[in-house]
Amino acid sequence: MNKPILQTDNISMQFGGLTAVSELSIQVLPGEIVGLIGPNGAGKTTVFNMITGVYTPTLGKIYYQGNEITGLKPDRITSLGVARTFQNIRLFESMSVLENVMISKHVRLNASLAEAVLGLPRYTNNRKAQKEECIELLKRVELEDVINEPAVSLPYGKQRRLEIVRALATNPQLLLLDEPAAGMNPNESIELMQFIRRIRDEFHITVLMIEHHMEVVMGICERIYVLDYGLTLAQGNPEQIQNNEKVIEAYLGVVELDA
Amino acid sequence: MSMDILLQNIANSITLGSLYALIAIGYTMVYGIIRLINFAHADLLMVAAYIAFYGILIFTLPWWVAFLIAIALTALLGISIEKVAYKPLRSSPRITVLISAIGVSFLLENLGIVAIGARPKPFPRPEELVWNIHLGDISFLSLTIIIPIVTFILLAAIIFLVKKTKIGIAMRAVSKDVETAGLMAVDANRVISTTFAVGSSLAAIGGILWSMQYPQVDPLMGVFPGLKCFIAAVLGGIGSIPGAMLGGFVLGFLEIMLVAFFPHISGYRDAFAFVILILILLFRPGGILGENVVEKV
Amino acid sequence: MDEQLRTKFILNIVFLLAVALLIYWGQHNLNNFEIRILNLAAIFAILGVSLNLVLGFTGMFSLGHAGFMCVGAYTTAILTMSPGSKAIIYFMEPIHPVLANIQWPLLPAILLGGITAAVFGFVIGFPALRLRDDYLAIATLGFSEIIRIIVTNTITITNGALGLKNIPSIKSLWIYWLAAILTILVIKRILNSSWGYAFRAIRDNEIAAEAMGINIFKHKLLSFTIGAFFAGLAGALMAHLITSVDPTMFRFLFTFQILLIVVLGGMGSISGSVVAALIVTIGMEVLRIVEQPMDLFGVVEIPGLPGMRMVIFSILLLLVILFYRQGLMGTREFNWDWLLNKLDRLKDRMRGEAA
Numbered sequence: 001m002n003k004p005i006l007q008t009d010n011i012s013m014q015f016g017g018l019t020a021v022s023e024l025s026i027q028v029l030p031g032e033i034v035g036l037i038g039p040n041g042a043g044k045t046t047v048f049n050m051i052t053g054v055y056t057p058t059l060g061k062i063y064y065q066g067n068e069i070t071g072l073k074p075d076r077i078t079s080l081g082v083a084r085t086f087q088n089i090r091l092f093e094s095m096s097v098l099e100n101v102m103i104s105k106h107v108r109l110n111a112s113l114a115e116a117v118l119g120l121p122r123y124t125n126n127r128k129a130q131k132e133e134c135i136e137l138l139k140r141v142e143l144e145d146v147i148n149e150p151a152v153s154l155p156y157g158k159q160r161r162l163e164i165v166r167a168l169a170t171n172p173q174l175l176l177l178d179e180p181a182a183g184m185n186p187n188e189s190i191e192l193m194q195f196i197r198r199i200r201d202e203f204h205i206t207v208l209m210i211e212h213h214m215e216v217v218m219g220i221c222e223r224i225y226v227l228d229y230g231l232t233l234a235q236g237n238p239e240q241i242q243n244n245e246k247v248i249e250a251y252l253g254v255v256e257l258d259a
Numbered sequence: 260m261s262m263d264i265l266l267q268n269i270a271n272s273i274t275l276g277s278l279y280a281l282i283a284i285g286y287t288m289v290y291g292i293i294r295l296i297n298f299a300h301a302d303l304l305m306v307a308a309y310i311a312f313y314g315i316l317i318f319t320l321p322w323w324v325a326f327l328i329a330i331a332l333t334a335l336l337g338i339s340i341e342k343v344a345y346k347p348l349r350s351s352p353r354i355t356v357l358i359s360a361i362g363v364s365f366l367l368e369n370l371g372i373v374a375i376g377a378r379p380k381p382f383p384r385p386e387e388l389v390w391n392i393h394l395g396d397i398s399f400l401s402l403t404i405i406i407p408i409v410t411f412i413l414l415a416a417i418i419f420l421v422k423k424t425k426i427g428i429a430m431r432a433v434s435k436d437v438e439t440a441g442l443m444a445v446d447a448n449r450v451i452s453t454t455f456a457v458g459s460s461l462a463a464i465g466g467i468l469w470s471m472q473y474p475q476v477d478p479l480m481g482v483f484p485g486l487k488c489f490i491a492a493v494l495g496g497i498g499s500i501p502g503a504m505l506g507g508f509v510l511g512f513l514e515i516m517l518v519a520f521f522p523h524i525s526g527y528r529d530a531f532a533f534v535i536l537i538l539i540l541l542f543r544p545g546g547i548l549g550e551n552v553v554e555k556v
Numbered sequence: 557m558d559e560q561l562r563t564k565f566i567l568n569i570v571f572l573l574a575v576a577l578l579i580y581w582g583q584h585n586l587n588n589f590e591i592r593i594l595n596l597a598a599i600f601a602i603l604g605v606s607l608n609l610v611l612g613f614t615g616m617f618s619l620g621h622a623g624f625m626c627v628g629a630y631t632t633a634i635l636t637m638s639p640g641s642k643a644i645i646y647f648m649e650p651i652h653p654v655l656a657n658i659q660w661p662l663l664p665a666i667l668l669g670g671i672t673a674a675v676f677g678f679v680i681g682f683p684a685l686r687l688r689d690d691y692l693a694i695a696t697l698g699f700s701e702i703i704r705i706i707v708t709n710t711i712t713i714t715n716g717a718l719g720l721k722n723i724p725s726i727k728s729l730w731i732y733w734l735a736a737i738l739t740i741l742v743i744k745r746i747l748n749s750s751w752g753y754a755f756r757a758i759r760d761n762e763i764a765a766e767a768m769g770i771n772i773f774k775h776k777l778l779s780f781t782i783g784a785f786f787a788g789l790a791g792a793l794m795a796h797l798i799t800s801v802d803p804t805m806f807r808f809l810f811t812f813q814i815l816l817i818v819v820l821g822g823m824g825s826i827s828g829s830v831v832a833a834l835i836v837t838i839g840m841e842v843l844r845i846v847e848q849p850m851d852l853f854g855v856v857e858i859p860g861l862p863g864m865r866m867v868i869f870s871i872l873l874l875l876v877i878l879f880y881r882q883g884l885m886g887t888r889e890f891n892w893d894w895l896l897n898k899l900d901r902l903k904d905r906m907r908g909e910a911a
Contacts (some may be wrong), residue, residue: 356615530705
């Protein structure tokens, strides 16, 4: 049996008197695509914010590859190999597509600011190599024709994709996707599913995603955790979740009524 | 330190604390509602003091008429500043609005210099308000009593306004959440204008009392009291009216006592407030009465 | 591509030569007063560019520039004044014996002015940069005032409120403009490097930048310290231009002028700051006339209005921020690509017309 790449141990988060997440324990195995679902306000994004260090859990511990990462700063956690995207797209609006991706490489630059100012070869070569690496990456995800466009001028779907690429450029082993299919039509959703599966296989990464589109979740997630108002309602594979009565009552039933 | 000097210092710190508290409320109310350090608030003190000054000296108005006119005009000025310089920037980044506030502040100060010159002028103290009181061996100015009394009456009135009146409840609603308040049929513009009117009137009263206590007016007179009152507001917990009052008194007390007990470092008196500001921002950003909650992203 | 790079390289050389020629011409044909104003403009260009790095590119609202200038100015003044002048000027309390007989050459003293300011920047930034926006603004303003108050009170080092006089004078246009050009080049290179983009990333979206592995605090501190260094350098140059310093010189008013330059030029445009520095400094002098009594045709006499210049500049700041927020240049920079493109298009059109 594989050791989990990510494990949370009864983590809770409180804001003032409000409990956003209560005693959540999840395990993600290497190479899996795991879904985190639940109605709005269920605390899903808060879970991401705790894993990536934006918040420190009020209680509980988080382990990544067997080491505790609870309370580490976000940039440390990123450098350990956890990358993420955001529910409300957060691209660097003053920059081009390529520049957005290259930001991810900044910490891996093996030269000092002085070398950069003086234009010494160690910096220029290093930077050039990073640039080529990023262009290569953008080619692999079919964004090469827009590399010099301002990132915010891209259509919505491509902005989402760019965010994923930017996260991939940090060389993660675990990728957290926060509602990647939000605002997409069924065709785009299918395309996105294929894309996520492809990057998982090609980049040998693990994916934990929050998603509302049930087709997407049921289509690609191998295991699913269901949250409801901070509590863990259920977990299992898509089939188990779809047949879980508590889930149907609390969540899926509503979706079916909507549909 | 002898007993009467200690008493004297305590009296001084209550007077100074009262003035700080009055002015700090304006900062805290505006900050609570539009999240802006209203740099121009400091200069409203000066404007009010000058209107009162000219009212008494040039137009030979009775002091209370001059004071009332000064308060009214200053309130009007406060409202207009918001309408002209802050309202159009309501959806802009906070830095932009702050730059605008700094611009207004500089404009007022320099208009003051242009209109009346940079040289300080003595403020005419109305005899009816300022006289010497003798109590045994110690003698003190009537203002030592009048300023705290006026302050306490005004503080009580403000608390009543905010807690019990319709407009006060609307203020609190807007300060919690502008959009939701809008949905509840609260007219945010009216609430903001009222806030500026109330805050500016308090600044005006503070400015007039200030220039009676330290009887001199000049175009830059508001700058340091202004900064310190903002610090008082942060100290008490920005956005909280009782906090601003508490912060004002605490700061006034600490300042006077620092100089009283450590006269050799009295040159650092003005730096002291800033040191407090920085310490409070770092260790208890919510202030004494504020809540220190995790910032939601 | 390579050919274009070469063209740009040549254009840069030509441009620098033209600037050098202009300075040469100025040095020989302008009067002392005019040279002094241009030197002041060079100092304001350094200040504007360095505040823009902090405010425009890294998004940190610092109001502490006057404080850093103060540190730089006093450092170089104390180090370069002759022991004789020090003995005369420090008459309230004698100067600290360690400093009494020091007399450094100008260049290392000016550089140390910048370095000392950078140390102050680092030490101040350490606590202050945990704050944001308006809180950062008021905290840096507070630190700047604290520096001024310390300078006023450490009489055996700074001569207190009386200030320092007889600081060795530098008059040459070359020195100030060389310093300005070097500053612009260094800051431009920083901004075009990976670090410059990291700064912009922090400005654009702090949370995303952190998620990309960037240590926000370290980078903010770096940008802030670099800004403080150049502010200190400018302060040091200012000391040698005016030849006297006192604590009241470095009041908030100074920071206001720098802020005006950055906003007017465009937050996020280095070229904008340079242009605005020239406009504001020269405008400041030209507008001096409104503060002096005027005689209209010998008939009406208009009394001078002290303070009028700052009224005009405050209104200018408000107009820019309210109606034209991007300033002169927005976030654009003057660059050859733009110029070459225009020229190409012009050439194409002419060819089109000829055909």
